[in-house]
Amino acid sequence: MTHCSTRSQVLGLLGWLALVMATGGLGALASVDAASFYGQLNLPAWAPPAGVFGPVWTVLYLLMGVAAWLVWREADAPARKPALAVFGVQLAVNALWSWLFFAWHLGAWALADVLLLLALIGVTIALFARVRRLAAWLLAPYLAWVAFASVLNWTLWQANPGLL
Template sequence: MELLKVQGELDWKKLTRNVLIPVIGGSIIGYLANRNTQQQYAELEKPSFSPPGATFPIAWTALYTMMGVANYRVEMKQSAKGYDAAIPLYDVQLGLNFLWSFLFFKWNLRGTALIEMMIMLGAIAMTAYEFNKTDRTAGALMVPYIGWVMFALVLNYSTWKLNK
């Protein structure tokens, strides 16, 4: 519970909003982008290190929750001190995250998705850096996300190469 307190304060409304936006947003985007694409994706040649499909919703729910908590912590600290770059960067990386699913799954633009993911990784790293400047815990909460996206980048590249 201490993880959720910022300067001794817990704002359930802000916390809930900050967690639900990426979790529910990611679920809706996943549904819209992946609708009617399961068969096509199943037929793709995938690298040997590709995890089972059930891994992805579990991993993304955990990552979206952590990034939501990180954003909440930064928002709580920034409301006391004023505006800085962290929140807009967070919004940009989240938008890029949501866009990737359409590029890769819905529109079959795997090479474009790869380039977009590289840009997204840069945006995530900048977000984590800015979060860390405001709140070290928030910065640390972004590290698993960076690791997962680095893995996803290799997976995206390998899948793209195998199916060119």
């Protein structure tokens, strides 16, 4: 681990949290009518209520920010830069999904995006594990949620051909 000052470490943590929350905010811009649109869809019995998504994503983004910060702190780790680069790519793919699904109602494209996101999260976890195992574990709930979201995306796309 790099021997930075406490101030530098705190600023680093705040920076990573700001980055992932900004990603969430970008997705939220596409989701302003998400609850209404979600309510119009033919939902499976196992689909969560619309009010679950915001709190879940908030927790996931917090975990993602802490995980990235833990990796960022390991300045001497050779896998640090590629791990954070893939992390950044998966953040962009994450933000795009809300636009594809909620703003543009493109179910097939949203499915392709979420499957790519799932793969990128897997790669990110593998790379984070090379740098800091705890950082990889912090992304496990994210991987699980996106796996669930992938199945939900496919199910909704199939059940709502007129809307997605």
